[in-house]
Amino acid sequence: xxxxxxxxxxxxxxxxxxxxxxxxxxxxxxxxxxxxxxxxxxxxxxxxxxxxxxxxxxxxxxxxxxxxxxxxxxxxxxxxxxxxxxxxxxxxxxxxxxxxxxxxxxxxxxxxxxxxxxxxxxxxxxxxxxxxxxxxxxxxxxxxxxxxxxxxxxxxxxxxxxxxxxxxxxxxxxxxxxxxxxxxxxxxxxxxxxxxxxxxxxxxxxxxxxxxxxxxxxxxxxxxxxxxxxxxxxxxxxxxxxxxxxxxxxxxxxxxxxxxxxxxxxxxxxxxxxxxxxxxxxxxxxxxxxxxxxxxxxxxxxxxxxxxxxxxxxxxxxxxxxxxxxxxxxxxxxxxxxxxxxxxxxxxxxxxxxxxxxxxxxxxxxxxxxxxxxxxxxxxxxxxxxxxxxxxxxxx
Amino acid sequence: xxxxxxxxxxxxxxxxxxxxxxxxxxxxxxxxxxxxxxxxxxxxxxxxxxxxxxxxxxxxxxxxxxxxxxxxxxxxxxxxxxxxxxxxxxxxxxxxxxxxxxxxxxxxxxxxxxxxxxxxxxxxxxxxxxxxxxxxxxxxxxxxxxxxxxxxxxxxxxxxxxxxxxxxxxxxxxxxxxxxxxxxxxxxxxxxxxxxxxxxxxxxxxxxxxxxxxxxxxxxxxxxxxxxxxx
Ligand SMILES: Nc1ncnc2c1ncn2[C@@H]1O[C@H](COP(=O)(O)OP(=O)(O)O)[C@@H](O)[C@H]1O
Ligand SMILES: [Mg+2]
Numbered sequence: 373x374x375x376x377x378x379x380x381x382x383x384x385x386x387x388x389x390x391x392x393x394x395x396x397x398x399x400x401x402x403x404x405x406x407x408x409x410x411x412x413x414x415x416x417x418x419x420x421x422x423x424x425x426x427x428x429x430x431x432x433x434x435x436x437x438x439x440x441x442x443x444x445x446x447x448x449x450x451x452x453x454x455x456x457x458x459x460x461x462x463x464x465x466x467x468x469x470x471x472x473x474x475x476x477x478x479x480x481x482x483x484x485x486x487x488x489x490x491x492x493x494x495x496x497x498x499x500x501x502x503x504x505x506x507x508x509x510x511x512x513x514x515x516x517x518x519x520x521x522x523x524x525x526x527x528x529x530x531x532x533x534x535x536x537x538x539x540x541x542x543x544x545x546x547x548x549x550x551x552x553x554x555x556x557x558x559x560x561x562x563x564x565x566x567x568x569x570x571x572x573x574x575x576x577x578x579x580x581x582x583x584x585x586x587x588x589x590x591x592x593x594x595x596x597x598x599x600x601x602x603x604x605x606x607x608x609x610x611x612x613x614x615x616x617x618x619x620x621x622x623x624x625x626x627x628x629x630x631x632x633x634x635x636x637x638x639x640x641x642x643x644x645x646x647x648x649x650x651x652x653x654x655x656x657x658x659x660x661x662x663x664x665x666x667x668x669x670x671x672x673x674x675x676x677x678x679x680x681x682x683x684x685x686x687x688x689x690x691x692x693x694x695x696x697x698x699x700x701x702x703x704x705x706x707x708x709x710x711x712x713x714x715x716x717x718x719x720x721x722x723x724x725x726x727x728x729x730x731x732x733x734x735x736x737x738x739x740x741x742x743x744x745x746x747x748x749x750x751x752x753x754x755x756x757x758x759x760x761x762x763x764x765x766x767x768x
Numbered sequence: 769x770x771x772x773x774x775x776x777x778x779x780x781x782x783x784x785x786x787x788x789x790x791x792x793x794x795x796x797x798x799x800x801x802x803x804x805x806x807x808x809x810x811x812x813x814x815x816x817x818x819x820x821x822x823x824x825x826x827x828x829x830x831x832x833x834x835x836x837x838x839x840x841x842x843x844x845x846x847x848x849x850x851x852x853x854x855x856x857x858x859x860x861x862x863x864x865x866x867x868x869x870x871x872x873x874x875x876x877x878x879x880x881x882x883x884x885x886x887x888x889x890x891x892x893x894x895x896x897x898x899x900x901x902x903x904x905x906x907x908x909x910x911x912x913x914x915x916x917x918x919x920x921x922x923x924x925x926x927x928x929x930x931x932x933x934x935x936x937x938x939x940x941x942x943x944x945x946x947x948x949x950x951x952x953x954x955x956x957x958x959x960x961x962x963x964x965x966x967x968x969x970x971x972x973x974x975x976x977x978x979x980x981x982x983x984x985x986x987x988x989x990x991x992x993x994x995x996x997x998x999x
Contacts, residue, residue, distance in 0.1 A: 378881040389869035669865040672826060673926075674854025674882045676847060762826050765861055765938075 379675050383683035386666060387659065388690060394659060398691055401648075401655040405695025405742050406702070408644035413703045413730065413738040415637025419630045421729045426629075429562025430619030431509040435601055437588040440612045444625070445479045445587045450613065452583045457611055458590065463600030465591040467506070475503040476585035478575055482547045482568070485537040495532060496567045497547060499575030499585075507589040508618075511564055516541050516556030519571050527556035529565035539568070550578050562622070589618065645745055648695070652749025656688050660757045667757055668764045677758035684754035685747075692746025696739040703730045703738070772799040772835075773934060773966050774823060779832035781818060792818050793989045795832065802933075805960040805967045807977035810986035816970040819986070820936045823968060824857050825849040836934075854882040858927030858965075860937035864919040866911040872922045873898065873907040879930040897925035900963075901955055917948025924955055928965070935959065937969040941976050953979040 391398050437458060442448035455476045464472040478499040483492050498504075502521065505511055519525040526547075528539045533554075538545040544553045552570065559565065576582065592598050598617065605611045660667075667680045707730045776798050782791040792815040800806065800823070810816050821827035822834060825841055834842045841852060858879075866875045873894050880890040898904050901921035911919050920940060927935055937956065941949035953976055959965040960981070969980060977983050985992045 374884060375882050382878060382881050386867055386869060393868070665865060666867055669861070669867075670878070671850070672824070672853065672859050673879050674850045675878075676850055763821060765826075765859070765865060 379679040380682045383679035384686045387683035387687040390663060394662065397655045397658055401651050401691050402695045402698060404648040404651040405692050405745050406698040408641060408648040409696050409738045409742045410699035410702060411644055412637065412641035412741055413699055413734055415633060415641065416734040416737060417707055417730050419633040420731055420734055423630050424729060425562050426622040426625055430622040432617055432619050433591060434507050434618045435590050435592055435598060435615050436618045436621045437613045437615050440614055448586045450585050450588055454611055455585060455588060457608060458588055461601050461604045463592045463597035465593050473503055473506050473591040474588060475501045475507045476588045478572065478581050478586050480575065480579050487535055487537055497575065498567050498569045499572040500569045501572050507591050511558055511560040513556050514559045518556055521571055522573060523571055524550060524552050524574060525555045526552045526568055526570050527558055528554055528568045530557055530559050531565040532568055533557050548578055648745050649749050652688060652745055653752065656684055656750050656753035659687060660684060660753045664760055664764055667760050668762050671762045672765055681754045681758040684757045685750045688750025689743060689746040692742045696742025699738055700735045771802060773802040773837060774800040775835040777833040779822065779829045781829050798991065800966060800968060803964055803966055805981040806984055807980035808970045808984050808986055809977050814986045815989045816986055817938055820938050820970060824859060824936050825853055854879060854930065856932045856934055858932045858935045860923050860927050860935060860940045862939040862942040864923045866919055866922055868911050871908050871910060872903060875922055876925045876929050878926060883930060893929055897929040901925045916944050917951055920944065920952050928959060933966060935965050935967045939970055939972060941973060949976060
């Protein structure tokens with residue numbers, strides 16, 4: 373037993389120490405594995421970042437009301453009378469004046485130019501009431517002020533200000549057919565930072581939206597508040613509305629897109645992985661061939677075939693591990709340190725900006741994927757090494 | 769005469785190549801006496817390497833018996849043969865067959881990994897083997913930092929480190945200049961004379977062959993020497 377262990381250790385050392393003799397092939401193997409794993413990790417990070425952003429968005433203590441069957445705000449419509457009925461609902465939190473904390477909002481898309489590419493993209497413009505800030509968690513004005521009722525003023529999310537042309541504090545710009553003035557910048561967790569807000573009535577007028585809204589957000593009191601609100605809406609025949617917490621609403625939205633990202637990411641990563649696998653098999657076969665005489669010599673000395681198998685397997689896993697490590701390191705530097713962010717299409721095809729995040733779980737998945745490539749790539753060559761004929765001792 | 773350490777008895781061996789059967793040995797019989805130093809000369813393709821492979825248990829006869837120390841080994845399985853080789857046979861190769869990534873000492877240690885000696889005992893034996901071949905001061909060198917003659921001396925140290933009784937050398941001086949060859953042959957003589965190793969050496973070089981105590985000639989799978997024919 374001790375002897376077999378020592379044989380295996382020596383065979384592993386011989387494989388690993390001989391890597392410099394096949395330096396470029398080994399580097400190419402490590403590189404191709406890193407590429408496949410890197411792409412996989414990028415997609416997983418993307419999905420993770422998107423999920424983080426949307427899950428960071430919702431509040432647990434705010435209800436969002438949409439028309440029955442509408443899954444996004446842009447498909448929803450709620451009449452002025454219905455809003456009045458909701459205002460009278462039980463379970464709602466109230467402000468100092470005793471009015472319910474409730475904000476009916478409309479949602480339109482406008483064109484804007486991106487700073488880096490100059491390309492035009494859709495932005496969401498939200499018409500809000502002054503209560504908008506009170507029915508959201510984590511949204512705060514970081515510069516300037518909130519828009520005044522009835523004005524042509526804008527308050528813009530920080531990411532919009534960073535990434536789109538013209539949305540600077542104090543600037544005037546044209547949205548739709550009218551001129552607006554940016555009076556504030558707000559910070560928020562999640563999607564809201566990719567939005568531009570203006571006064572509800574102004575948006576309804578300038579975009580011909582009539583007197584209704586698309587969504588109502590309302591803060592409810594404690595755990596029974598939501599149940600009371602839901603029961604009230606259920607029992608009121610004139611309210612054909614869905615009531616859910618804002619957190620649930622955004623979590624639902626994220627799952628679809630995350631699934632989509634994963635569906636694109638995995639096949640692409642698997643294609644690259646197959647390429648990396650072919651490269652790994654090739655590299656390991658060449659390792660076995662170039663070391664055939666060494667292996668035969670060990671067998672003549674009295675070594676068994678099994679150590680040669682382990683030698684090749686460990687070399688393959690070692691190269692694969694280096695590939696995985698390289699991908700993780702690059703991913704970490706690019707996503708987490710350099711802080712890459714991307715824009716993607718969010719609700720209603722508007723631009724949503726969010727960060728890639730390389731989480732430990734994603735890194736681990738990448739490393740495991742790399743090791744699987746190494747395992748599969750090493751197997752056949754390793755078996756071959758163990759079965760190599762002994763009679764190749766004389767060849768130069 | 770002492771008992772033979774090895775005996776081939778009626779050994780037949782052939783290879784198929786492209787559907788054609790080449791018979792190398794047809795009922796070959798030869799005794800290798802314990803303590804012998806035999807050189808085998810013969811034209812290329814006469815079966816010298818094949819003979820060493822049969823003696824060393826690397827190849828199997830089609831027919832006949834191969835007896836080592838009273839035991840028939842021709843029917844043994846791979847792993848039993850491997851164990852037997854590790855304990856009883858040392859190989860010396862024309863191109864040394866050292867591991868290029870390992871130091872001389874690590875190369876010499878390889879056969880000891882198959883034993884149960886402690887690391888300390890292994891170090892001691894490696895040092896002794898290197899001393900026997902006069903390379904104590906090169907223990908840490910890699911093969912490519914050594915001359916051909918020095919590499920072959922490492923090869924010999926590796927062959928003797930586990931203290932086998934039989935040394936099989938296939939053209940051990942075939943790739944060396946005259947002076948290095950003479951040094952190698954002196955070491956083989958010393959191993960035979962002072963350490964009682966039985967040595968079977970294949971060579972092309974008559975001068976090398978003459979250093980052995982018994983010179984045999986192989987031609988078309990048969991020994992042409994009277995003393996073998998008599999066996
Ligand atoms: N593994 C093998 N397969 C087929 N033919 C072989 C094999 N090994 C040796 N031979 C043939 O057997 C004959 C004897 O070979 P060998 O013992 O290597 O001769 P020598 O060492 O005397 O030059 C040669 O004709 C050689 O081509
Ligand atoms: Mg030969």
